[in-house]
Amino acid sequence: MTQPQTKYRSRCSIARTLDVLGDKWTLLVVRDLMWHGKHTFQELQASEEHIAANLLSERLKRLMALGLVAREAYQDRPVRYRYALTEAGRSLEGLLLQIMGWGHAHLGGGLYDPQAGRTVADATPDGPQ
Amino acid sequence: MTQPQTKYRSRCSIARTLDVLGDKWTLLVVRDLMWHGKHTFQELQASEEHIAANLLSERLKRLMALGLVAREAYQDRPVRYRYALTEAGRSLEGLLLQIMGWGHAHLGGGLYDPQAGRTVADATPDGPQ
DNA sequence: CATAGTCACTTTAATTTTGAAAGTGACTCG
DNA sequence: CGAGTCACTTTCAAAATTAAAGTGACTATG
Missing domain, CATH: 1.10.10.10 (Winged helix-like DNA-binding domain superfamily/Winged helix DNA-binding domain)
Incomplete structure (x- = not known):
């Protein structure tokens, strides 16, 4: 075996x-x-x-x-x-949301609201602030 | 410029x-x-x-x-x-927890409880079940 | 009917990243 | 002095990524 x-x-x-x-x-x-x-x-x-x-x-x-x-x-x-x-x-949605939240807070990426189906916070060109 | x-x-x-x-x-x-x-x-x-x-x-x-x-x-x-x-x-902890949760549920990996500082669910050899 | 265009890929080839092993430098210990 | 430890760096083959070009099965146009 x-x-x-x-x-x-x-x-x-x-x-x-x-x-x-x-x-x-x-x-x-x-x-x-x-x-x-x-x-x-x-x-x-x-x-x-x-x-x-x-x-x-x-x-x-x-x-x-x-x-x-x-x-x-x-x-x-x-x-x-x-x-x-x-x-x-579809069970990966929580993971995507968590990754998005971190990238928004720390890398200045945009925020997408899946409920609303649209971007609710724009990205900054390069990083946070 | x-x-x-x-x-x-x-x-x-x-x-x-x-x-x-x-x-x-x-x-x-x-x-x-x-x-x-x-x-x-x-x-x-x-x-x-x-x-x-x-x-x-x-x-x-x-x-x-x-x-x-x-x-x-x-x-x-x-x-x-x-x-x-x-x-x-340290702000990455939520992301780690989410990734761990998904890997436990879908790939049969172990679960670690950071509060308790120990593994609270063992992994299966190859996948879920 | 021939040619152009669309869609969903596959193939190719150069570049980059990775993985495993070996090597280096600054020490400490016996 | 020689062996051992720690924190890396170097080397080089293998694998992954990238960009571009090519393929196959059609449809639409002149």
């Missing part, structure tokens, strides 16, 4: 979360799916930060493999997909 | 936070400083996840440049430093 190959660096929940979401792009894709009504490849790619197409493709595959995103065809011939968060994917 | 070179990819608070903390190691260093009483280079390096020395060195420099960590000499000849979170660094 072989040792069950561990998927994660450690037992720590923070390390495990970083193993799957710890990069500069994944949570931006989740943000766009969660709040900004972006659901096609093109819409996701057109976001302000301009993720490279190969990375977007790879990240969507990973999020689907994790069960955080699912896709369904919105067109045949050629088949094209619409991506959406699953229930598990 | 030159355009003030923007430090961040975008005005979004989430993108800005990921610009500075979005990798697999930075928040583990913060975790160890915040909760696990690890303050010297050696202690930080000895953590379960085994960060490479060059990365630890670079991350500590970045965290200091961001004002999230400060160091003070605890010994002369040779001078050696103890690293600690600043007030701004």
